[in-house]
Amino acid sequence: MKRLxxxxxxxxxxxxxxxxxxxxxxxxxxxxxxxxxxxxxxxxRKKLGEVEDDEKASVGSLVFQSSIxxxxxxxxxGEREQIGMxxxxxxxLSIYEGFIRHLNVKIVGKNGSFSNTLIMGITxxxxxxxxxKYDVIDLEEPNIFVIIQxxxxxxxxxxxxxxxxDLFTYIPSSxxxxxxxxxxxxxxxxxxxTIFDVRLYSDLxxxxxxxxxxxxxxxxxxxxxxxxxxxxxxPLFFVQYFKVNFNYSKFDSKDxxxxxxxxxxxxxxxxxxxxxxLALNAFNGYIGPKAADKYYFDxxxxxxxxxxxRSETDSVYIDNTDIFFEGGVSFKFSSNSGVNANIRAxxxxxxxxxxxxxxxxxSFINFMRYSVDLFWNPAKEKxxxxxxxxxxxxxxxxxxxxxGFLQAQFGYSLLFSELINKN
Numbered sequence: 240m241k242r243l244x245x246x247x248x249x250x251x252x253x254x255x256x257x258x259x260x261x262x263x264x265x266x267x268x269x270x271x272x273x274x275x276x277x278x279x280x281x282x283x284r285k286k287l288g289e290v291e292d293d294e295k296a297s298v299g300s301l302v303f304q305s306s307i308x309x310x311x312x313x314x315x316x317g318e319r320e321q322i323g324m325x326x327x328x329x330x331x332l333s334i335y336e337g338f339i340r341h342l343n344v345k346i347v348g349k350n351g352s353f354s355n356t357l358i359m360g361i362t363x364x365x366x367x368x369x370x371x372k373y374d375v376i377d378l379e380e381p382n383i384f385v386i387i388q389x390x391x392x393x394x395x396x397x398x399x400x401x402x403x404x405d406l407f408t409y410i411p412s413s414x415x416x417x418x419x420x421x422x423x424x425x426x427x428x429x430x431x432x433t434i435f436d437v438r439l440y441s442d443l444x445x446x447x448x449x450x451x452x453x454x455x456x457x458x459x460x461x462x463x464x465x466x467x468x469x470x471x472x473x474p475l476f477f478v479q480y481f482k483v484n485f486n487y488s489k490f491d492s493k494d495x496x497x498x499x500x501x502x503x504x505x506x507x508x509x510x511x512x513x514x515x516x517l518a519l520n521a522f523n524g525y526i527g528p529k530a531a532d533k534y535y536f537d538x539x540x541x542x543x544x545x546x547x548x549r550s551e552t553d554s555v556y557i558d559n560t561d562i563f564f565e566g567g568v569s570f571k572f573s574s575n576s577g578v579n580a581n582i583r584a585x586x587x588x589x590x591x592x593x594x595x596x597x598x599x600x601x602s603f604i605n606f607m608r609y610s611v612d613l614f615w616n617p618a619k620e621k622x623x624x625x626x627x628x629x630x631x632x633x634x635x636x637x638x639x640x641x642x643g644f645l646q647a648q649f650g651y652s653l654l655f656s657e658l659i660n661k662n
Contacts (some may be wrong), residue, residue, distance in 0.1 A: 243569055247412035297395070298425050299540075300394045300423065300427065301394075303390065303421045306327060309325050310385065325348065326347040326411070327344065327345075331343040331406060334425075341355065349581065358469070360467050361393065362468060372489050397427075409421060436460050437460075438457070438652040439650060439651050442651070443649055456488045456489060460483070462481070465479055465480055465481065466479060473524070477521070478521065478522075481518065481519045482517070484515070496546045496554060497557070497615050505642035510545050510546070512546065513544045518540075531571045534565055537566075537601075539565065539627075540560065541560065544557065545557045565581055575616040579614070580610065584604045584607055585604065587605045602636060604617065605635055605636070607632070608632045627647075627648075629646070629648075630645070
C-alpha cells in the first residue's frame with residue numbers, strides 16, 4: 240500500500256514537474272514571441288516613419304540674397320553694364336503648380352521695385368540655363384533691370400512637383416535674427432506629378448424633366464505630366480502631359496438600347512455605356528502673367544460599347560471608336576471656384592453599323608461637342624469638388640441636326656492626388 244501511495248505521489252510530482260516545465264517553456268516562447276513582435280512593431284513603425292519622411296521629402300530650396308546687381312541696358316543686343324548693387328527691402332512670392340506665380344520685390348532707396356510679368360518654372364534648367372530679366376520700376380532711370388537668378392537661387396533640385404505656397408515673405412533685416420527665413424524649403428506635392436480623380440454625375444434632365452440621358456455616370460480620370468519646361472520667357476508648353484479617362488453610364492431601362500428600326504449614329508454616341516479615352520496634349524499655356532487661367536489643345540482617341548436591340552429577344556454590343564480634337568480654357572473666379580469650357584471636334588469610326596457611310600463620309604468632322612463645367616470646392620477643400628456640367632452634341636451633317644442632344648449634369652469629384660498630398 241505504501242509503495243502504491245509513493246508511486247502515486249511520484250507520478251503526481253513527475254506530471255507536475257513536466258507541466259511546470261511545459262509552462263515555463265510556453266512562457267519562454269511567449270516572451271520570445273512578444274519580444275519578436277515588439278521588434279517587428281518597431282520595424283513597422285520605422286518603415287512608416289521612413290514613408291512619412293519620404294512623403295515630406297524636400298525637392299529643393301529657394302535661397303534669397305540680401306542684395307542684387309543692377310544692370311543698365313546698352314545699345315548692343317544682349318549687352319549690359321552693371322551700375323551697382325541694391326539692397327533688398329522685401330520679397331513676396333507665391334508658388335502654383337510648380338511655378339513662381341507671383342513675385343513682388345521692393346528695393347531699398349530710389350532704385351524702386353519690380354514684379355513678375357511671366358511665370359517661372361521651378362526647374363534646374365529654368366534657373367541655371369535660362370536667365371530671366373526683369374525691368375526695375377524707376378522713373379529717373381527707366382533702362383535698368385535685374386536678373387532674377389541673382390536674387391533667388393535653386394539649390395538641391397529634384398524632379399518632383401513642389402507643393403503650392405500661398406505666400407512667402409523674405410525681409411533681410413529680420414533674417415539676420417532668424418537665418419532660416421532667407422530659405423524657402425520646397426516639399427513634394429504628388430510624388431510622380433499625377434492628377435487622379437473620380438467624378439460621379441447625376442443627369443438633371445433625366446431627374447427633373449423628360450429628356451432621356453444617362454441617369455448616372457462615373458468618370459475615372461488620370462493625368463500624367465511629362466515635363467514642366469516652358470518655352471523661354473513664354474507661358475507656353477508643348478506636349479506637356481497625357482490624359483486617360485474611363486466613363487461608365489447607367490441608363491434608364493427604357494433608354495439603354497439603340498433600336499435597329501430607328502438607328503442613328505448620334506444615338507450610338509449618346510448611349511455608350513462604356514467609354515475609354517486617351518489624349519495627348521499638343522500645347523497649353525497660361526492666360527496672363529499670374530498663372531491661374533489656362534488654355535490647352537489636345538488630340539485623342541476614344542472607344543466605347545453601345546447596346547443595339549435588333550428584336551424583342553435579340554440584342555448585341557456595337558464597338559465604336561472615334562478620334563477627337565479638343566481645345567479649352569479654364570478660369571478661376573476665386574480660390575475655390577471657377578469654370579472650364581471646351582469644344583471637341585469628333586470624327587466617328589463605326590463601319591460595322593448601319594448608315595455609317597451615309598452620315599460619316601459626307602464630312603471629316605461628324606460631331607461638335609460644346610461643354611461648360613462650373614466647379615466649387617466647399618470650404619476651400621481641394622480634394623472635394625462639386626460640378627455643374629452642360630454638354631451639347633451637334634451633328635455637323637445638316638440632315639441630322641435635329642438629332643443633337645443636350646446633357647445637364649450635377650457631379651461630385653474626389654481628387655485622390657490632393658488627398659494623398661494632404662495626408
